[in-house]
Amino acid sequence: MSGTYARNPDGSVTHTARRQRLDRPLTADEAGDKYWQTTAGVEGYLTSKLSAPGYAADAALARGVQRARDAGMPSIAVSPMVGQLLAIMAKSMKATRVLEIGTLGGYSTAFLANALPSHGEIDTIEASPMHAKIAQQNFLDLDLLPFPTTHVGFGLDVLRDPNGKFAAPPGVADGLPPAECGYDFIFVDANKDDYFEYFVEGLRLCKAGGVLFFDNAIQAGRIAVPADTPVDDVDANSRGLRQIYDWIEKDAGKTVLATAIQNVAFKGWDGFAIIHKL
Numbered sequence: 001m002s003g004t005y006a007r008n009p010d011g012s013v014t015h016t017a018r019r020q021r022l023d024r025p026l027t028a029d030e031a032g033d034k035y036w037q038t039t040a041g042v043e044g045y046l047t048s049k050l051s052a053p054g055y056a057a058d059a060a061l062a063r064g065v066q067r068a069r070d071a072g073m074p075s076i077a078v079s080p081m082v083g084q085l086l087a088i089m090a091k092s093m094k095a096t097r098v099l100e101i102g103t104l105g106g107y108s109t110a111f112l113a114n115a116l117p118s119h120g121e122i123d124t125i126e127a128s129p130m131h132a133k134i135a136q137q138n139f140l141d142l143d144l145l146p147f148p149t150t151h152v153g154f155g156l157d158v159l160r161d162p163n164g165k166f167a168a169p170p171g172v173a174d175g176l177p178p179a180e181c182g183y184d185f186i187f188v189d190a191n192k193d194d195y196f197e198y199f200v201e202g203l204r205l206c207k208a209g210g211v212l213f214f215d216n217a218i219q220a221g222r223i224a225v226p227a228d229t230p231v232d233d234v235d236a237n238s239r240g241l242r243q244i245y246d247w248i249e250k251d252a253g254k255t256v257l258a259t260a261i262q263n264v265a266f267k268g269w270d271g272f273a274i275i276h277k278l
Contacts, residue, residue, distance in 0.1 A: 025264060040266035047080050054114055055087055056080035061110055064138035068105030071134050077107035078189065078215060079265060082272070086187060089211065089274075090115035095184035097170055099205060100124040101155050101198055102190030106135030106148070112187060113144040120146045123165065125190075127154045155190050159201045169205050182207025189215040195240030199247070199275075203255070206277045217241055218262045218271035244273070254278070 003017040026037040035041035051057040069075065078086070090098060090112055096119070098112050103126035113122050126132040132152045139148055151158050151165065159166045171181035186202045188195065195214060202212045217223070222235040223242055234242065248258050255278060262271035 038266075039264055043079065043081070043266045050084065051080055052084065055084050055111060058110075058142065060138075060142045061107070063141055064105060064107065064110070067138060067141075068107075068134055071105075071130070073105055073131060073134065077104055078111075079267070082215070083108055083111035086213065087111040087115040089213070090185050093184060093211065096120045097183045097185075097207075098122040099183045099186045099202075100148075101159075101186070101188045101202075102126070103135045103148075103150060104131055104189075106138040108187060108189065109135065109148050110138070110142050110144060112185070113139075113142075113146060113148055116146055118145050121170065122146055122148045123151060124148050125151045125153070125155050125158050127152075127190075156194060156197055156201070159198075159205075166201070166205060169207065179208065182210060184210045186210070186212045187215070188212065192216060192219070192237035193240055196243035196247070197240070199240075199244045203277060208277055210277050212275040212277070214241070214244070214273040214275070216270050217260050217273035218269065220269045241273075248275070 003015055006014050006016065008014055025039045025042070026034070028035075028038055028040070031037045031041070036045065047056065055061075065077075068077075086108060095115070096117060098116060098120070100109055100112060100122070101124075103109055103124040106124070109122065109124050113120075116122060124135070126135065129152055132150050135148075136150060139150075149165075158164060161167065169182040183206050186206055188198050188202065190198065199212065199214070206212055216237070219235065219238045219241065222238040223245065225234060225238070231239070245260075248256060256275050257278060258273060258275040260271060260273040262269070
């Protein structure tokens with residue numbers, strides 16, 4: 001809603017609508033010197049204004065980004081503002097246990113670790129030994145507490161190892177009551193074609209009241225191709241997401257409450273899904 005309210009002499013209230021522009025962001029070529037009309041320009045503005053010490057404004061975090069770049073790692077980490085969103089969510093729900101699937105250089109891991117109390121616990125899974133090594137260097141540089149535990153291996157292999165850390169939700173082996181077992185927050189930013197399997201494993205490991213956060217959950221709209229599209233014609237990065245959304249539709253609110261938000265940022269049209277386990 002856009003506009004202003006004014007109190008009239010007789011006590012009534014008048015609303016005056018303002019025209020609300022809903023134009024799309026401009027491309028760099030279209031904007032010219034009006035950079036603020038581009039997604040990159042707005043992202044830069046918000047990052048300059050909202051980056052917080054110990055989070056997006058941390059000098060060690062910037063060094064970690066450069067370290068990953070120097071190692072030839074892909075620039076596919078979350079943006080600073082999404083990183084702070086992860087931290088806000090973890091802090092708001094007073095999370096003490098966090099699981100991340102897809103470490104990369106540890107950028108998002110750092111936001112989550114900094115949002116936890118010192119006695120918290122954060123596990124992160126990374127398929128690439130080289131990426132895990134860079135992430136470990138970044139964690140040391142950041143002096144994180146709690147210090148993330150990195151599990152190297154393909155995500156589903158690590159999660160499904162019957163003798164591994166994730167054979168049961170955390171707390172089960174310690175004999176804690178079921179309501180106290182499981183991760184409070186699970187962040188997934190890994191192979192998109194495995195997203196549905198990560199969703200299934202995440203539900204298993206998440207405690208009741210916990211949250212699963214899936215990055216890249218819009219895929220430039222490709223998630224919404226017609227239902228009768230042959231499976232082989234559906235973009236590989238969208239198949240797992242569509243399975244998640246189909247599962248949630250059939251669940252009809254019995255197990256989870258979910259939303260998905262699309263955004264158009266400097267990296268393109270995408271978004272994220274947030275799933276609350278009931």
